[in-house]
Amino acid sequence: xxxxxxxxxxxxxxxxxxxxxxxxxxxxxxxxxxxxxxxxxxxxxxxxxxxxxxxxxxxxxxxxxxxxxxxxxxxxxxxxxxxxxxxxxxxxxxxxxxxxxxxxxxxxxxxxxxxxxxxxxxxxxxxxxxxxxxxxxxxxxxxxxxxxxxxxxxxxxxxxxxxxxxxxxxxxxxxxxxxxxxxxxxxxxxxxxxxxxxxxxxxxxxxxxxxxxxxxxxxxxxxxxxxxxxxxxxxxxxxxxxxxxxxxxxxxxxxxxxxxxxxxxxxxxxxxxxxxxxxxxxxxxxxxxxxxxxxxxxxxxxxxxxxxxxxxxxxxxxxxxxxxxxxxxxxxxxxxxxxxxxxxxxxxxxxxxxxxxxxxxxxxxxxxxxxxxxxxxxxxxxxxxxxxxxxxxxxxxxxxxxxxxxxxxxxxxxxxxxxxxxxxxxxxxxxxxxxxxxxxxxxxxxxxxxxxxxxxxxxxxxxxxxxxxxxxxxxxxxxxxxxxxxxxxxxxxxxxxxxxxxxxxxxxxxxxxxxxxxxxxxxxxxxxxxxxxxxxxxxxxxxxxxxxxxxxxxxxxxxxxxxxxxxxxxxxxxxxxxxxxxxxxxxxxxxxxxxxxxxxxxxxxxxxxxxxxxxxxxxxxxxxxxxxxxxxxxxxxxxxxxxxxxxxxxxxxxxxxxxxxxxxxxxxxxxxxxxxxxxxxxxxxxxxxxxxxxxxxxxxxxxxxxxxxxxxxxxxxxxxxxxxx
Numbered sequence: 001x002x003x004x005x006x007x008x009x010x011x012x013x014x015x016x017x018x019x020x021x022x023x024x025x026x027x028x029x030x031x032x033x034x035x036x037x038x039x040x041x042x043x044x045x046x047x048x049x050x051x052x053x054x055x056x057x058x059x060x061x062x063x064x065x066x067x068x069x070x071x072x073x074x075x076x077x078x079x080x081x082x083x084x085x086x087x088x089x090x091x092x093x094x095x096x097x098x099x100x101x102x103x104x105x106x107x108x109x110x111x112x113x114x115x116x117x118x119x120x121x122x123x124x125x126x127x128x129x130x131x132x133x134x135x136x137x138x139x140x141x142x143x144x145x146x147x148x149x150x151x152x153x154x155x156x157x158x159x160x161x162x163x164x165x166x167x168x169x170x171x172x173x174x175x176x177x178x179x180x181x182x183x184x185x186x187x188x189x190x191x192x193x194x195x196x197x198x199x200x201x202x203x204x205x206x207x208x209x210x211x212x213x214x215x216x217x218x219x220x221x222x223x224x225x226x227x228x229x230x231x232x233x234x235x236x237x238x239x240x241x242x243x244x245x246x247x248x249x250x251x252x253x254x255x256x257x258x259x260x261x262x263x264x265x266x267x268x269x270x271x272x273x274x275x276x277x278x279x280x281x282x283x284x285x286x287x288x289x290x291x292x293x294x295x296x297x298x299x300x301x302x303x304x305x306x307x308x309x310x311x312x313x314x315x316x317x318x319x320x321x322x323x324x325x326x327x328x329x330x331x332x333x334x335x336x337x338x339x340x341x342x343x344x345x346x347x348x349x350x351x352x353x354x355x356x357x358x359x360x361x362x363x364x365x366x367x368x369x370x371x372x373x374x375x376x377x378x379x380x381x382x383x384x385x386x387x388x389x390x391x392x393x394x395x396x397x398x399x400x401x402x403x404x405x406x407x408x409x410x411x412x413x414x415x416x417x418x419x420x421x422x423x424x425x426x427x428x429x430x431x432x433x434x435x436x437x438x439x440x441x442x443x444x445x446x447x448x449x450x451x452x453x454x455x456x457x458x459x460x461x462x463x464x465x466x467x468x469x470x471x472x473x474x475x476x477x478x479x480x481x482x483x484x485x486x487x488x489x490x491x492x493x494x495x496x497x498x499x500x501x502x503x504x505x506x507x508x509x510x511x512x513x514x515x516x517x518x519x520x521x522x523x524x525x526x527x528x529x530x531x532x533x534x535x536x537x538x539x540x541x542x543x544x545x546x547x548x549x550x551x552x553x554x555x556x557x558x559x560x561x562x563x564x565x566x567x568x569x570x571x572x573x574x575x576x577x578x579x580x581x582x583x584x585x586x587x588x589x590x591x592x593x594x595x596x597x598x599x600x601x602x603x604x605x606x607x608x609x610x611x612x613x614x615x616x617x618x619x620x621x622x623x624x625x626x627x628x629x630x631x632x633x634x635x636x637x638x639x640x641x642x643x644x645x646x647x648x649x650x651x652x653x654x655x656x657x658x659x660x661x662x663x664x665x666x667x668x669x670x671x672x673x674x675x676x677x678x679x680x681x682x683x684x685x686x687x688x689x690x691x692x693x694x695x696x697x698x699x700x701x702x703x704x705x706x707x708x709x710x711x712x713x714x715x716x717x718x719x720x721x722x723x724x725x
Contacts, residue, residue, distance in 0.1 A: 010045050011110045012094065015085065017041060024084065032420055036061065036073070037081040044095065044105040053102035078103065079220060086422065086723050088176060175405060178721040180217075180425065181224060186717040187215070188427040190416040191237035191246070198263060199416075199425065200237050200246050201719055204653070208323075208369070209233040211653040214248065216263055220721075227261050228268065233651065236277040236324060239263075249276040251633065256297075258288065277324040281331050287353075289322055293612045294605035295588055297321035299336055299351065313351045313359055317341030318565045319588050324370070327353065328377050335362070335371040335380060341562050342525075342547050343589055345369050348382055350398055364393050364402040370415035372424065381424060383415050388473060388480065392426060392722065406722065413717065422724055429717030435459070435468065437488060438699075439707045446491055450474040453481040454711045457504040457548075458592075458700065461640040461709070462511050465702045468709055469496075469507055483514065496532065506550045507532070509595070515549045515557050527559060529574055541576040548590040553597040553621055558582060560590050569600070569619075582621070588614050591635055595642040598622060598669045601629070616678070618671060627671055631678035639701035642669050648697040649683045658697025662705055664690040 008020045016025050022038050024031045043060055044052055057074060078095065081087075087094045096104045180199065181187040188210055189202040199219050203226070204212020211233045217224040227246070228234075236249040240260075247260045256276035261268040272278065278288035281301065285308075290300045298314030299322050315322055315338055324337035336349040336359070345367035349359040363371070366386035373380060382393045382402070390411040395402045406412055412426040433452040434445050450472045452459070459470035466488050471481035472495075480501030486493040496514070503525060505516040512532055517525045527542030527549050546559040556571045556578070566586040572579045591601040600619045604626065605612045616634050617626040629636050629647060636647045645663045652658035661683060665671060672688055685691040692705060700709040 012045075012048075012105075012107045017045065031084050031422075033080065033084050037077045037084065040074075040077050041081055044103060045109060048105045048107075048109040051098055051102050051104045055102075057102065083178075083220070084420075084422075086176060088178075175725055176723040177428070178220070178723075180220065180719040180721055183718060184716070186210075186212075186427070186429065186715045187719045188212075188717060189235060189237055189414045190425045190427065190719050191239060192219075192416045192418055192425060193239045193243040193263075194241060194419070195243055196419045198239070198243060199719070200239065200263070201427075202234060202237065209235045209251065211651050214246065214261065216246075225265075227263070227265055231651070231653075234259075238277075238279045241280050241283045247271060247278045249278070256289070256291065279325070279327065281327055281353075287325055287327055287334065289325065293318070295319050295321060295603075295614050297323065299325045299334065301353070312353060313349070315340070315349075316565055317562065318586075319343070319567055322349075325351075326371050326373060328373050329375055330377055335373070335382075337368055337371055341565070341567060342560075345385070348384075350380075360398055362395060362398055362402075364404070369413065370426075372415050372417040374417060375419055375421045379421075381415060381417060383412050383426065392424065394724075405725065412722075418721070423721050424724065425719055425721050427717045428720045429715065431713055431715045433711055433713045435470070435486065435709060436712050437709050439702075445712070446486060446488075446493070452711050452713075454698075456481065457502075457506075458637070459709060459711065460507065461700060461702055462507070463509060463640070465640055465707060467511070468700070469505070470711075471502060471505065480518065483516065497530065497534065497538075500538070504548050506593070508551050508555075509597070513551075515551060517547055517549060520544065527557065527572075529557070541572060541574065546570075550590070550593040550600070551597065558590075558593070558600070558621075560587065569602070583619065587619075591616070592637060594638045594669050595640060596669045599638075599671070601636055602626075627674065628676070628678040629674065631675075631680045634679075635698075637699070637701060639703065641703045643703075644701060644705065645671070646694065646699065646701050647679050649679065649681055650697060652697040657695060657710075660694045660697055660699065661685060661688065662692040662694050662701075663688050 008018065010017045010019065014026050019042055024033050024038060039061055043057060054074065082095060085094050089097055092106065094105060094107045096106045098104060183203065187201045187203055191200045197219055198216055200214060200216045202210050202212045203215050204210025211231065213229060214227045214237065215224045216227060232250045234248045234250050238247045245260050245262055247258055249256055249258055255274060257270060258272045258275040258278045259268040260271040274290050276289040278286055281287050284303055285301060286304060287301050289297050291297045292314060296314065296318045299312045300310060301312060302309040313322065313336060317340060319341040320338060322336050322338040326335045328334065332354050334351050334353055336351055338346060338349065340346040347361040348363045348368035348371050350362045351359045362380060363382040364384045364386050366384040368382050368384045370383035371381065378396065380395045383390060384393050390413060391404055392406040392412050393402050393404050410428050410430055412428055414427045416425040418424065431451065435452065436443055436445050453471040453473050457471055459468055461468055468486040468488060470484055472484045473481040480503065482500060483496045483502055483505055484493055485496050501518050502516040503518055505514055507514050513529060514532055515527065515529050517527055520526045524544045525547045526540055526544060527546040528538045529541050530538035541557065546561050549557050549559040552558045552571060556573055558569060558571050560567050561570045567588060569582040569587050570579065571582050586605065588603040588605060593600050598621055600621055602619055603614050603616055606615050615628050616630040617628050619626045634648050636645055638645055643665055645665055646660045647663060648658060648660045650659040663672065674688060679687060685693050696710060698710060702708050
């Protein structure tokens with residue numbers, strides 16, 4: 001069937017093309033599409049089901065003076081048209097490609113133009129005599145019409161009810177994926193320019209503070225070009241309102257600062273100190289995160305000139321950090337992505353930017369790591385970790401139920417909503433991990449049979465260095481990580497407590513007991529004590545809320561616990577009695593404990609000048625003042641023998657394993673003299689007498705410098721456009 005040029009409205013699927021107004025709509029919502037693709041669609045719709053050759057399209061749509069650009073222009077217009085229709089060249093629903101010939105519109109087409117009364121119809125109408133009906137006949141006809149209307153209404157209501165019922169039972173709507181990058185390593189942290197023409201991202205291994213470079217590319221098929229070339233870890237890319245610059249956050253020492261760089265290249269420069277996750281509300285107003293004191297980070301706003309500074313939202317806990325905020329299109333609300341007082345991602349919060357309304361948790365019941373809005377402000381989108389899987393979700397309004405959009409083994413990280421509201425861009429892929437052993441004979445890999453969860457609780461050697469303990473999450477399971485034991489001589493690995501989920505653990509020095517935490521039914525952490533030989537059941541010895549437990553010097557259990565808005569180091573006997581504070585001052589987090597149980601590595605807020613800043617310190621459990629270890633953020637680790645303290649000084653990346661300093665420890669785990677302000681990044685061994693440089697930043701040290709283990713994680717992620725159902 002040919003669609004005549006005189007027709008004004010053509011309908012196919014959920015779309016309508018108004019030929020007179022040159023406007024394409026989907027379910028009544030206008031789709032932004034430039035003139036060339038619209039004209040191309042109208043030509044294809046003139047002959048649905050028939051092949052329209054490339055030459056015919058050239059003659060109709062491209063004048064002779066631009067013939068040299070025809071192939072590129074046609075291909076680009078076809079791609080834009082397919083993007084607008086949610087179509088694919090591999091499995092087309094609307095536009096089929098006929099290789100080297102042309103294109104064919106293959107979907108059913110319906111003419112929606114109202115019929116025009118012909119002259120003959122008009123003559124018949126004029127020649128038909130009028131008559132006056134009796135009142136009884138009129139009333140009877142009305143009763144018949146109302147009866148038919150009511151019956152039809154019931155049928156329609158029943159049909160709608162059946163449709164809703166079966167729709168609710170149907171499988172999730174199918175979404176389409178279009179790959180935008182093709183790296184052998186990873187691309188993460190996507191951001192899209194206001195006109196949706198430029199995609200910015202970080203070529204690194206994580207969506208939060210990856211050690212990678214910022215890249216940009218023209219959408220959809222431009223070449224990726226690096227903008228930065230340095231060793232900084234960064235996150236939170238955001239375009240300026242005119243799309244000419246990109247803001248991003250770096251962690252410098254203990255300060256989060258915002259830098260800005262042109263999309264055309266050139267060096268970055270500092271835009272704002274003590275500012276993270278910066279975005280623009282408009283060309284004159286900024287929205288960003290700022291640390292009030294210690295690690296307490298909240299959402300603030302001010303003008304680009306530094307005026308009209310206002311605090312909008314700070315999480316209750318003084319250790320909680322609101323890292324990202326995403327303003328709604330009307331600039332009245334914002335979605336906040338934050339870490340709780342234990343340093344874990346938690347539910348997103350919906351806050352007001354203009355009033356005094358209380359914040360409201362939104363999104364799925366899981367760890368929310370990214371968020372965004374639809375351009376019309378009707379939908380909120382989230383990347384959230386639910387049952388161990390990171391996927392895309394959406395929520396219609398603050399009170400509606402969140403819906404999961406993506407599923408499967410591949411996971412999403414990072415989120416950028418495109419301006420047409422029909423798709424989002426996210427980093428999709430997976431990570432694989434394995435354990436490597438380094439000793440005098442070299443290096444060898446040992447199978448892990450899943451993902452090693454080193455960020456929750458790092459692996460640890462047993463007393464004789466012949467056993468390695470670690471947390472392992474199976475990729476096909478929704479349960480949390482389990483404690484596994486690897487025997488190095490045989491390479492055999494086994495679950496210590498099959499089916500028992502753990503979020504952190506510590507094995508006693510004699511390897512006869514393990515203390516661990518898991519999540520209770522109320523979602524709060526609980527402390528358990530169990531014999532390693534499973535000779536008796538595990539015992540819950542804490543109450544609720546305890547995290548990062550360790551065996552103390554006298555066999556007591558040390559742990560971190562939130563009291564009000566701060567965390568303290570507390571202790572409890574193995575039978576659950578004698579609960580008390582270990583330190584009078586608060587701490588932010590516990591990192592590790594020395595083999596001899598004399599030192600606890602922790603992050604704690606201490607005064608420096610007129611500020612309170614978090615410091616990485618070694619706390620003597622026998623009493624005394626804490627010792628500052630690092631000048632900035634770091635995670636020191638002890639050798640299994642207690643003879644060395646390893647301090648990372650160069651971060652690892654996908655191209656380098658980083659570097660650590662192995663600092664000798666005296667008898668009784670006596671720490672040597674360290675620089676008063678802590679060990680600086682990139683420090684050389686000469687900073688501490690007897691120190692050695694080890695070419696790895698993240699490792700599990702054994703009994704000597706040549707013997708250590710490490711987790712090797714291969715991350716392969718690329719950016720995809722995900723169509724929204």
